Amino acid sequence: MPRFPHATGCFSGAARAAVDRKRAPASICLVNSEVIQKLRASVRDVPDFPKKGIIFKDITPILKDGTLFRASIDLFLERFRGRRIDKIVGIDARGFLFGSAVAYELGIGFVPLRKKGRLPYKTESAKYSLEYGEAEMELHIDAITGGEQIILIDDLLATGGTSASAATLIQKVGGQLVEAIFLIELEFLHGREKLTPTPVTSFLKY
Numbered sequence: 001m002p003r004f005p006h007a008t009g010c011f012s013g014a015a016r017a018a019v020d021r022k023r024a025p026a027s028i029c030l031v032n033s034e035v036i037q038k039l040r041a042s043v044r045d046v047p048d049f050p051k052k053g054i055i056f057k058d059i060t061p062i063l064k065d066g067t068l069f070r071a072s073i074d075l076f077l078e079r080f081r082g083r084r085i086d087k088i089v090g091i092d093a094r095g096f097l098f099g100s101a102v103a104y105e106l107g108i109g110f111v112p113l114r115k116k117g118r119l120p121y122k123t124e125s126a127k128y129s130l131e132y133g134e135a136e137m138e139l140h141i142d143a144i145t146g147g148e149q150i151i152l153i154d155d156l157l158a159t160g161g162t163s164a165s166a167a168t169l170i171q172k173v174g175g176q177l178v179e180a181i182f183l184i185e186l187e188f189l190h191g192r193e194k195l196t197p198t199p200v201t202s203f204l205k206y
């Protein structure tokens with residue numbers, strides 16, 4: 001069985017058909033395993049950032065390359081094929097980069113989950129611990145309508161603390177979290193266990 005069973009054919013074409021939008025084709029239509037390989041090769045390991053002992057997975061080399069950035073968005077879009085999703089919740093800040101591009105492509109709403117003190121209206125909040133520290137995040141109380149089907153997006157799943165508290169917040173305001181999707185997963189940290197029973201998808205596993 002392929003490692004990425006959903007990933008078949010040309011992503012750009014498939015995802016484009018799924019969302020029924022017309023846009024210029026990517027200059028290079030990469031096949032899936034090639035996409036994964038190229039994306040993996042482009043993630044830059046930065047040791048001891050933001051503190052000693054952490055190997056930071058830097059995605060900016062993907063973002064700055066138009067073909068790779070589009071290919072990464074197409075990976076996410078592939079997961080939405082044939083499903084009714086009402087909104088995407090993206091985690092501050094790199095979850096915004098992927099989540100908003102996907103929401104735009106699908107024509108659905110995007111909800112930012114922000115670090116404490118950044119959202120102007122009334123919020124629900126939750127504390128969480130990171131691989132490299134402690135933090136608190138907030139969600140506008142009216143960002144989600146009761147019963148809406150939500151997908152949570154972030155760049156990376158590490159210990160799962162961030163996304164588990166995101167899941168709590170989404171459910172607190174009445175959303176139904178149907179899946180959490182990440183570009184990268186640090187599998188050795190077992191973060192997906194914290195999200196149980198929410199299904200978790202990631203594309204680049206370490």
Ligand code: AMP
Nearest residue numbers: 055056057131156157158159160161162
């Ligand atoms: P966690 O709550 O431990 O799953 O951490 C996930 C959040 O922290 C995500 O928003 C990531 O962007 C960020 N993060 C944690 N560890 C790393 C890492 N090693 N490299 C890059 N980002 C990370």
